[in-house]
Amino acid sequence: MLNELQSQWDFTLQLNEHWLFIQDNHKKRTKQLKVAFDKNDELEKKINQLQDEWLNFRAKQRQADRFMLHQDTQSAEQRVNQKEANFQRESSTLSDNENENDHHKFIKLLNSLIFIETDDSIWKTWNIKIIDKLDVNANHYSTEKICIVYVIFRLEDDAD
Secondary structure, three states, X not given: OHHHHHHHHHHHHHHHHHHHHHHHHHHHHHHHHHHHHHHHHHHHHHHHHHHHHHHHHHHHXXXXXXXXXXXXXXXXXXXHHHHHHHHHHHHHHHHHHXXXXXXXXXXXXXXXXXXXXXXXXXXXXXXHHXXXXXXXXXXXXXXXXXXXXXXXXXXXXXXX
16 A cells, blocks of 8 residues: 555656746747737737838838929920920921912921820810810821821820
8 A cells, every 4th residue: 555655646746847948938939929919919019110201211212203293294294395496486487478368378386295194184185185185287287197206296105
């Protein structure tokens, strides 16, 4: 009986040692998980910060692209307007040599803006202006091909 009690006692000691080992191991793993979760939170914050920075960068880049496009459009319009002014001077010289009745042939409307959008409401307005210009300036745009080339010249980016 004493042997039996001794063996139960040894078994109980072994169970207690094993239980202490399990508890100690559980505490270590809990600490490791807490460190891992904290690190994960830090990384998520850094990812969100980088995403915000990326979105801000892209917004600034799009703004700069729009500004450059606007500058390019203005520059192109200035070149076209200069050519038109030269052409109008030449036309007025020609009209001085014609009859007063033929003077209306040399009226020339200014170019409409270059169309870069895809918005239908803006397109309709722009299209009406182009049609009116081609009608009023039929003497300058005498063939269908010249009209098509002019319209294509006034389109850029998505509209093109």
